[in-house]
Each structure stands twice: as C-alpha cells, then as structure tokens.
Amino acid sequence: MTDTTSGTDEGQVSTSRRIAAIVEPAIEWLIRLCGFSAIFFVFGIFFFVFSSGADFIMNRLDVVEFMTSPEWYPTSVSNKRYGTLALVAGTLSVTTLAMMIAVPFGLGTAVFISEFCDGPFKEALKIIVEFLAAIPSVVWGFIGLAIMNPVIIDVFNAPIGLNVLNGGVILGLMSVPIIVSIGEDALKAVPDTYREASLALGATKWQTVYKVLFPAARSGLLAAVLLGVGRAIGETIAVLMATGHAVQIPNSPLDSVRTLTATIAAELGETAQGGDHYQALFAIGVLLFIFTFAVNLTADLLVRGIKNK
Amino acid sequence: MANQASIETRDVRLWYGEFQALKGIDLDVSRGRITGLIGPSGCGKTTLLRCFNRINERYDYVRTEGSLIIDGHNIYAPDVDLIELRKRVGMVFQRPNPLPISIRDNVLYGYRLHTPKAERSRGAEDEALESALKSVQLWDILKDRLGDRATRLQLEQQQKLCIARLLPLKPSIILMDEPCSALDPDATAKVEELIRQIAGEFTILIVTHNMAQARRVSDECVFMLIGEIVEHGRTEDLFIAPKDQRTADYIEGRFG
Ligand SMILES: Nc1ncnc2c1ncn2[C@@H]1O[C@H](COP(=O)(O)OP(=O)(O)OP(=O)(O)O)[C@@H](O)[C@H]1O
Numbered sequence: 414m415t416d417t418t419s420g421t422d423e424g425q426v427s428t429s430r431r432i433a434a435i436v437e438p439a440i441e442w443l444i445r446l447c448g449f450s451a452i453f454f455v456f457g458i459f460f461f462v463f464s465s466g467a468d469f470i471m472n473r474l475d476v477v478e479f480m481t482s483p484e485w486y487p488t489s490v491s492n493k494r495y496g497t498l499a500l501v502a503g504t505l506s507v508t509t510l511a512m513m514i515a516v517p518f519g520l521g522t523a524v525f526i527s528e529f530c531d532g533p534f535k536e537a538l539k540i541i542v543e544f545l546a547a548i549p550s551v552v553w554g555f556i557g558l559a560i561m562n563p564v565i566i567d568v569f570n571a572p573i574g575l576n577v578l579n580g581g582v583i584l585g586l587m588s589v590p591i592i593v594s595i596g597e598d599a600l601k602a603v604p605d606t607y608r609e610a611s612l613a614l615g616a617t618k619w620q621t622v623y624k625v626l627f628p629a630a631r632s633g634l635l636a637a638v639l640l641g642v643g644r645a646i647g648e649t650i651a652v653l654m655a656t657g658h659a660v661q662i663p664n665s666p667l668d669s670v671r672t673l674t675a676t677i678a679a680e681l682g683e684t685a686q687g688g689d690h691y692q693a694l695f696a697i698g699v700l701l702f703i704f705t706f707a708v709n710l711t712a713d714l715l716v717r718g719i720k721n722k
Numbered sequence: 723m724a725n726q727a728s729i730e731t732r733d734v735r736l737w738y739g740e741f742q743a744l745k746g747i748d749l750d751v752s753r754g755r756i757t758g759l760i761g762p763s764g765c766g767k768t769t770l771l772r773c774f775n776r777i778n779e780r781y782d783y784v785r786t787e788g789s790l791i792i793d794g795h796n797i798y799a800p801d802v803d804l805i806e807l808r809k810r811v812g813m814v815f816q817r818p819n820p821l822p823i824s825i826r827d828n829v830l831y832g833y834r835l836h837t838p839k840a841e842r843s844r845g846a847e848d849e850a851l852e853s854a855l856k857s858v859q860l861w862d863i864l865k866d867r868l869g870d871r872a873t874r875l876q877l878e879q880q881q882k883l884c885i886a887r888l889l890p891l892k893p894s895i896i897l898m899d900e901p902c903s904a905l906d907p908d909a910t911a912k913v914e915e916l917i918r919q920i921a922g923e924f925t926i927l928i929v930t931h932n933m934a935q936a937r938r939v940s941d942e943c944v945f946m947l948i949g950e951i952v953e954h955g956r957t958e959d960l961f962i963a964p965k966d967q968r969t970a971d972y973i974e975g976r977f978g
C-alpha cells in the first residue's frame with residue numbers, strides 16, 4: 414500500500430516538474446519579448462516618422478530655410494515655403510511661460526507635500542494632484558477656450574484671449590502634476606538624517622529645505638522640471654485650442670502663436686498623403702522627436718545620477 | 723551658575739502616542755564633565771537625549787511633560803527660542819550625517835545660520851573653519867580639499883566633522899547618541915580620544931551600548947531601565963560597586 418501511494422506521489426511530482434520545465438522558459442521568453450518590444454516601438458516609430466518624410470527631407474528640403482525662416486506657407490500656390498522658426502518660437506514661448514508657472518508652483522507643492530504635511534491631509538493632497546494629471550488634455554483645451562479666453566480679453570483688454578498667455582497657463586497647469594510627483598519622490602529620497610542634522614544645528618524647516626534638501630535632491634528636482642518641459646513641448650490638443658492659430662514670432666504674451674505640435678495636428682488631415690506638405694509635417698515630427706528625446710534623455714541621466722550616489 | 727548642574731530634569735515623562743517611553747526622569751548632569759548613558763536596547767536613552775534639544779518634537783505624536791532646566795532656563799517654557807536652544811545644545815548622531823555639501827559648508831553650516839549676514843566675513847569664516855577643524859585634528863588632512871563633498875569622507879572623518887561643525891557655535895552641551903557605533907575599533911579609539919580632549923570645555927552626554935566605552939570615556943554614568951533611571955554615580959563607583967542589583971546584573975552582562 415505504502416509503495417503505491419509513494420509511487421503516485423512521485424508521478425505527480427515529476428508531471429508538475431515537466432510542465433514547469435516547459436512553462437517557465439515560455440514565460441521568461443514572453444517577458445523578454447515585452448521588454449524588447451519597448452525598444453522595437455521607439456525605433457519603429459522614429460523610423461516611421463523619418464521615412465514618411467524621408468524623400469522630401471533628403472531631396473527637396475532646404476534645411477537652412479527649414480530651421481531659420483519664420484515663413485510657413487505650405488499651401489501657397491505660387492511660392493511654397495517651409496520655415497519652422499515661427500512654429501519653434503511658438504512652442505518655445507508657450508513652453509517657457511508654462512515653466513515659469515509650473516516650476517515654482519510644482520516644486521513649491523512638492524516641498525509642501527513632502528516637508529510640511531502629514532497624515533491624511535498629505536495623502537489627500539497627493540490624490541488630488543494625481544487627479545489633476547488625469548484630466549484629459551482636451552478638457553484643458555476647453556478650459557482655455559471657454560474660461561481663460563474671455564478672462565484674458567477682460568483683464569488685459571486684449572483683442573483675443575487665445576494666445577501665448579492662455580496656452581502657457583494651461584500647459585503650466587498641465588505640467589504641474591508631473592513636477593510635483595517626481596519632485597516629491599526626489600525629496601522623499603533624501604535621508605532623514607540630513608533633516609535632523611540641519612534642525613539640530615538650529616535651522617528652521619524652511620532653511621533646511623533650501624540649504625540642504627535642494628542641494629541633496631538637486632538632480633531629481635531637475636529631472637522633475639525637465640520631464641515637465643517634455644510634457645509641455647509634446648502637448649498638442651490643449652495648445653491647439655488655446656493659442657489662437659497664428660503662425661508668427663510672438664512679441665508679447667498676448668500674441669497668438671502656433672506650436673509645432675498644433676501645426677501637425679491641424680494640417681495633417683488636409684494634406685495629400687505623400688505630398689511635399691505631408692512630408693514636411695513629418696519633418697516637423699522629426700524635429701519634435703529630437704527635442705523631446707534630448708529633454709527626456711537629460712532627465713533620465715540626471716535621475717540615474719542620483720541613484721548612483 | 724558654575725556649581726549648578728548643567729542640565730536638571732524633574733519628573734520628565736514622554737509619550738510616543740499612547741506609549742510612555744520616559745516615566746519620570748530626575749537627573750542632574752554635571753557641568754563640564756562627560757556623562758555616559760547606558761542601558762538595554764529600548765530603555766529610552768535616545769529618547770531622553772533627544773529631549774535636551776527638543777528634536778523629539780519633529781514627530782507631532784510626541785508629548786513631553788515635566789521640567790527640564792538647562793543653564794537655569796526651563797527649555798520647555800512656552801517662550802523658548804528653539805533656534806537658540808539648539809545653538810547651545812549640539813548633537814552628534816549614531817550614523818555620521820554630514821550634509822551633502824562641501825566640507826567647508828558643513829563646518830560653517832551652523833555658524834552661518836546663527837550669524838547675521840552683516841556680521842559675516844570671509845576672514846571670520848576662515849578662522850572659525852580652521853579652528854574647528856584643528857580641534858578635531860582634521861585640519862592638516864583636509865585643508866587642501868575643503869571644497870570636496872563631505873559625504874565622500876571616511877566614516878571616522880565624517881563623524882569628527884560632525885563634531886567640528888558644532889564648535890563654531892560654542893555650545894555649552896554636546897549630546898552624542900552612540901557616536902562610535904558605525905565605526906571600526908580603530909576609528910572608535912580615535913573618536914573617543916577626541917571626545918576626551920574636548921571635554922571640560924563642554925558638558926558631554928554620551929549614549930553607549932558598549933560598557934567598556936562607558937568606562938573609558940565617561941566621568942559619571944547613568945543606568946536606565948524601561949524609561950526610568952536606576953542608578954547614577956561616578957563611573958568607577960557604578961562599575962565597581964553598583965548600589966542596585968539590576969545595575970550589577972546589567973554591567974555583568976546578565977541581561978540586555
Ligand atoms: N519615533 C518613535 N515612535 C514610537 N515609539 C518610539 C519612537 N522612538 C522610540 N520609540 C520607542 O520608545 C522606546 C525607547 O526608545 P529609544 O530609542 O529611546 O531606546 P534606546 O534606549 O535608545 O534604544 P537603543 O539602545 O536600541 O538605541 C522604545 O520602546 C521604542 O520602541
């Protein structure tokens with residue numbers, strides 16, 4: 414009796430072992446595939462964007478004009494011009510203004526949450542900030558269009574409220590959550606012993622923040638800011654709705670502009686596939702890709718820098 | 723004032739939330755001497771030490787009662803200036819915790835906090851820096867690399883630096899919580915030597931787990947057990963002829 418029982422047991426064990434021997438490597442491969450797919454997608458997308466505009470970029474694009482001319486007239490009948498300077502200026506002006514709002518506000522909130530809040534209030538605040546990040550960008554665009562627009566017209570006596578100021582404020586608010594959450598992580602990572610050392614020497618909480626925590630979390634905070642910048646540069650629909658659609662280099666925050674992203678979104682549907690205009694928009698895509706890639710890479714290297722210390 | 727105890731506590735009780743960690747501490751700490759605080763893990767040595775500069779109050783669930791008099795002032799009085807208190811009462815931590823800034827900025831950190839901008843000068847800072855580092859025997863080693871990050875130094879040097887940064891503030895009391903527990907025996911010996919050297923100028927309170935260290939370093943010793951003081955006396959007396967059986971059991975290694 415005992416012999417048979419133990420025999421069955423062994424049989425079961427070896428069956429489950431055999432199954433494991435097949436399943437384990439399969440799972441491992443599946444996971445590996447998921448990992449490699451990220452690489453595949455990044456290169457695939459870049460390849461797609463570049464190749465869609467490659468013919469035009471390589472053969473007919475005047476790179477100097479593309480980079481330095483503010484004249485974007487892709488649909489002119491007699492004289493088509495593909496200068497992106499005004500669009501770059503649009504993107505930069507809106508992004509700069511957005512950062513002037515988002516950086517102090519975002520870092521301030523991060524410091525407040527991490528250093529001056531406790532318990533349920535802190536948790537509630539974090540949830541609210543995450544909620545802010547979850548608002549769809551078209552809703553932000555709608556706020557720009559329906560709320561900010563009349564307010565700006567009223568307050569600044571401007572002819573139109575869809576401009577750099579509007580887009581900057583909207584984009585700024587959109588970038589705040591990412592700056593807050595990454596910034597808060599960076600501050601949380603600072604060992605508590607630094608805070609105690611500083612307080613025990615007679616520093617106030619605020620002195621501790623700017624004399625100790627800021628230097629200690631410097632690279633993480635910079636990464637937070639850069640990820641915010643990346644978010645702002647890449648955002649499309651909200652700026653499309655809030656900035657007023659004028660291809661021009663702005664002279665004041667009350668001028669309307671058009672960003673790189675908004676140009677692609679607004680024009681791509683109306684172009685003939687494969688035509689020069691269509692391909693020029695992909696060239697803008699490449700430009701954007703380079704911008705955001707550079708910003709994200711810098712942020713990434715900085716974050717890595719903190720981990721190594 | 724000179725004969726008066728440096729720290730006098732009367733019936734100090736402390737709670738972490740519901741948990742009472744100190745159950746009525748009466749202690750007179752002699753001025754200008756080294757007092758060792760010993761006792762088994764969890765008996766409240768760190769907690770008591772952290773009352774003297776009120777750093778316990780970082781946690782809002784801490785409640786302290788009783789009277790705690792330092793240099794004649796009740797430090798738990800409502801009008802006490804915490805910043806001034808922490809200038810007078812310096813603290814050295816269990817793990818060396820230099821700030822992640824340069825050596826120079828570390829030593830001058832407290833000095834700059836407590837000196838109004840108008841009274842600061844490069845010359846005065848250089849002087850304070852040099853004299854502080856000389857007092858801890860780091861000047862010759864570090865004088866050519868004062869701009870380096872302090873967190874890259876060896877642990878022994880870090881801990882000495884943590885002592886050095888208190889000196890420009892001219893504290894009257896220095897609290898040390900197991901200052902050598904992160905150091906190897908060699909470094910421990912050097913830091914102990916340093917502690918003995920600067921003694922006299924300051925009242926030093928040192929928590930230690932190490933009986934031998936308590937004997938080597940301290941002039942007086944306090945034995946604590948579950949939130950209370952069991953015995954307090956001259957170090958030789960306490961180790962050679964303890965009055966309380968529990969003290970005897972502890973120093974002979976029967977528990978703890
Ligand atoms: N921040 C805190 N919150 C809650 N309880 C605490 C806190 N710090 C200490 N305690 C408790 O208070 C008691 C005394 O702790 P304390 O750290 O003062 O002991 P200690 O004598 O320094 O011990 P050790 O020798 O291990 O350092 C312990 O029971 C501990 O669990």
Ligand SMILES: [Mg+2]
Pocket residue numbers: 767768769899
């Ligand atoms: Mg302790």
